[in-house]
Amino acid sequence: MLDPVYPGCDAARFFLNFADILDMTELNTKQGQRMGQTALEVAEEAREQEWRLPSFVGELFLGNFRSELVFPFPEQRKEDRKKGDEICAEVSTFLKEHLDPDEVDRTGEIPKKVIDGLAKLGCFGMKVPAEYGGLELSQVNYSRVCHLVASYCASTAVWLSAHQSIGVPQPLMLFGTEEQKRKYLPRFAKGEISAFALTEPDVGSDPANMSTQAAPTEDGNYYLVNGEKLWCTNGPVASVIVVMAQTPPKIVGGREKKQITAFIVETNAKGVEVVHRCRFMGLHGIQNGLLRFTNVRVPKENILLGLGQGLKLALVTLNTGRLTMPAAVTGGAKWCLAVVRKWANKRHQWGKPIGHHEAVAAKIAQMTSTTFAMDSVTWLACALADRKDVDIRLEAAMAKLFCTEACWRISDATLQIRGGRGYETADSLKGRGEEGIAVERVMRDARINTIIEGTSQIMRLFIAREALDPHVRRISPLLDPKRNMFEKLKLLSGFILHYSSWLPKQWLSAPFTKGAEQVPQELKRHVTFVSRMSRCLARNLFISMLFYQRGLEKKQRLLARLVNTGTELFAMTATCSRAALLVSKNPADQSPIELADLFCRDASRRAERQIRSLFFNHDAFAYRIARKMLEGRYQWVEEGIIPPG
Numbered sequence: 001m002l003d004p005v006y007p008g009c010d011a012a013r014f015f016l017n018f019a020d021i022l023d024m025t026e027l028n029t030k031q032g033q034r035m036g037q038t039a040l041e042v043a044e045e046a047r048e049q050e051w052r053l054p055s056f057v058g059e060l061f062l063g064n065f066r067s068e069l070v071f072p073f074p075e076q077r078k079e080d081r082k083k084g085d086e087i088c089a090e091v092s093t094f095l096k097e098h099l100d101p102d103e104v105d106r107t108g109e110i111p112k113k114v115i116d117g118l119a120k121l122g123c124f125g126m127k128v129p130a131e132y133g134g135l136e137l138s139q140v141n142y143s144r145v146c147h148l149v150a151s152y153c154a155s156t157a158v159w160l161s162a163h164q165s166i167g168v169p170q171p172l173m174l175f176g177t178e179e180q181k182r183k184y185l186p187r188f189a190k191g192e193i194s195a196f197a198l199t200e201p202d203v204g205s206d207p208a209n210m211s212t213q214a215a216p217t218e219d220g221n222y223y224l225v226n227g228e229k230l231w232c233t234n235g236p237v238a239s240v241i242v243v244m245a246q247t248p249p250k251i252v253g254g255r256e257k258k259q260i261t262a263f264i265v266e267t268n269a270k271g272v273e274v275v276h277r278c279r280f281m282g283l284h285g286i287q288n289g290l291l292r293f294t295n296v297r298v299p300k301e302n303i304l305l306g307l308g309q310g311l312k313l314a315l316v317t318l319n320t321g322r323l324t325m326p327a328a329v330t331g332g333a334k335w336c337l338a339v340v341r342k343w344a345n346k347r348h349q350w351g352k353p354i355g356h357h358e359a360v361a362a363k364i365a366q367m368t369s370t371t372f373a374m375d376s377v378t379w380l381a382c383a384l385a386d387r388k389d390v391d392i393r394l395e396a397a398m399a400k401l402f403c404t405e406a407c408w409r410i411s412d413a414t415l416q417i418r419g420g421r422g423y424e425t426a427d428s429l430k431g432r433g434e435e436g437i438a439v440e441r442v443m444r445d446a447r448i449n450t451i452i453e454g455t456s457q458i459m460r461l462f463i464a465r466e467a468l469d470p471h472v473r474r475i476s477p478l479l480d481p482k483r484n485m486f487e488k489l490k491l492l493s494g495f496i497l498h499y500s501s502w503l504p505k506q507w508l509s510a511p512f513t514k515g516a517e518q519v520p521q522e523l524k525r526h527v528t529f530v531s532r533m534s535r536c537l538a539r540n541l542f543i544s545m546l547f548y549q550r551g552l553e554k555k556q557r558l559l560a561r562l563v564n565t566g567t568e569l570f571a572m573t574a575t576c577s578r579a580a581l582l583v584s585k586n587p588a589d590q591s592p593i594e595l596a597d598l599f600c601r602d603a604s605r606r607a608e609r610q611i612r613s614l615f616f617n618h619d620a621f622a623y624r625i626a627r628k629m630l631e632g633r634y635q636w637v638e639e640g641i642i643p644p645g
């Protein structure tokens with residue numbers, strides 16, 4: 001039976017000859033080299049290892065709905081949960097007693113006693129193994145603490161996260177030598193703070209082009225670091241920073257290859273300077289700065305992972321480091337729900353609670369089901385990370401993309417539902433005798449999350465690159481100049497054999513998948529949808545490759561639609577799996593099914609819309625307009641204002 005999900009034009013597009021397929025492999029050869037400095041190729045560096053189990057999302061993009069990887073929803077072990085409950089309870093009590101988030105927002109400072117108190121509770125060594133004095137929390141428990149803290153004070157959560165998700169402990173635990181671990185990890189467990197310095201004034205999303213240099217001294221025992229790092233969170237208060245810098249290039253195959261190396265830098269070293277503390281729209285309590293390094297002598301023993309491995313280290317660190325973000329923003333979204341539940345009941349207009357007016361009710365329903373989906377995606381990705389044998393790069397990137405964008409929409413809806421009070425500061429509300437609910441602060445704090453640790457646009461490119469990778473890997477050996485004709489013919493026959501069976505399968509309806517049988521009846525159609533749609537996604541991805549060949553790299557909106565579809569499918573799966581688990585544990589409460597059902601109804605419509613506009617759109621027209629706008633040809637639209645600057 002032909003798949004009814006997408007009746008579009010993809011079959012017509014498929015009539016491309018094999019010469020085109022060979023041409024396309026250049027995506028990974030000539031053109032790949034040309035794109036060397038772009039974000040797309042940077043993703044290559046993030047490959048860590050071979051995993052025992054594949055990525056669930058990666059398989060979705062190949063048309064395989066591997067339900068057994070995510071069903072049943074992974075439950076936290078009892079002892080692990082208990083450990084998490086204890087630390088969360090301690091942190092919660094401490095913060096409520098000692099920290100006023102509105103004061104942090106007003107003064108721009110987190111009181112020292114709060115940082116010291118959190119350090120005493122072990123919060124700066126949460127993931128550090130016990131043998132080095134840390135709490136040795138699992139990824140789930142560490143994320144639970146960040147989720148809790150972020151729901152109360154986002155600035156405080158950022159102090160913890162910048163130090164532990166991307167700061168020195170994380171790369172040190174992943175790649176440090178035993179000597180390095182013994183030297184630094186106990187210091188963090190005691191409360192010292194670290195930071196991660198990658199961004200520079202001229203490089204953000206494309207860090208491969210950084211200009212900070214680290215030149216070896218004559219005796220080769222030290223490196224002299226020179227350069228500036230921008231927006232380094234915790235930088236002004238850190239005692240140790242992981243700094244990425246260019247070391248002398250290597251000659252590979254007769255050509256110069258850039259080397260980026262990661263160094264552990266002590267901030268009390270001569271030549272380290274905080275030039276400026278940066279201030280932002282939100283997150284007023286964070287310590288973030290422009291740092292300057294002038295001839296800073298760093299011993300060669302402080303290189304992490306090895307010369308030339310810095311970019312890989314940064315990106316692999318972010319693979320799991322990025323998981324803190326969905327946990328934190330889900331905490332923020334839950335806080336918004338609590339505000340809306342109270343206010344939309346209490347506030348009456350036109351004779352009834354505002355939550356009973358349909359326009360407001362629709363927002364409330366969507367916020368609730370989306371928060372349930374955010375929670376499901378977050379804890380699924382964290383639990384998969386704790387397994388350590390599954391490739392989670394795509395899941396982590398999707399969790400970051402999905403949750404940060406959803407949180408921004410939810411904070412916006414919350415502000416709208418609070419009306420004028422949503423826009424008023426907590427101090428002002430209190431000043432005239434009302435409850436100081438700081439929705440505007442939460443919204444300001446939430447805005448940065450779609451930018452830091454990989455912007456949404458870069459996340460989509462990263463995910464698209466990874467989704468294409470299995471195809472590119474199959475094709476590229478065919479163009480390898482080192483292989484002889486005989487080898488190539490052998491590879492070619494394997495290639496044809498593979499695609500002649502793989503491709504037709506992508507048009508056939510997938511059966512209801514094994515492993516997902518325990519899904520409640522009401523949700524089965526959604527799981528079937530995901531399974532069918534994954535084939536539609538796989539064939540459209542493949543066809544896009546064939547059709548656009550080298551131009552695909554530039555088709556960012558097409559790639560974004562494919563990634564957005566995959567993200568909806570992942571979120572639907574996580575949501576159905578978690579609802580199934582919750583209902584199996586407490587059959588008396590069917591509410592998880594209702595929330596999953598609503599989320600999936602909305603998400604499946606969004607996914608279908610994305611697929612429908614893959615090849616039917618006006619992207620090229622819009623692109624031309626944007627270019628003309630940048631050339632100043634629509635400047636007349638700006639008439640009548642006092643221009644910026």
Ligand SMILES: Cc1cc2nc3c(=O)[nH]c(=O)nc-3n(C[C@H](O)[C@H](O)[C@H](O)COP(=O)(O)OP(=O)(O)OC[C@H]3O[C@@H](n4cnc5c(N)ncnc54)[C@H](O)[C@@H]3O)c2cc1C
Pocket residue numbers: 038039162195196197198199203204205206230231232233234280283288448451452453454455456457458556
């Ligand atoms: C509060 C805060 C905290 C931070 N903390 C740290 C930290 O601790 N350590 C650190 O190293 N950095 C940190 N950063 C930097 C942060 O990671 C960067 O801001 C982020 O990577 C984006 O870089 P950029 O701002 O230079 O934007 P740019 O890279 O200049 O991008 C600008 C816009 O263009 C888009 N864009 C760029 N390239 C492409 C492309 N190829 N295709 C499509 N769109 C593209 C982006 O998505 C974005 O919308 C922090 C920043 C802030 C504001």
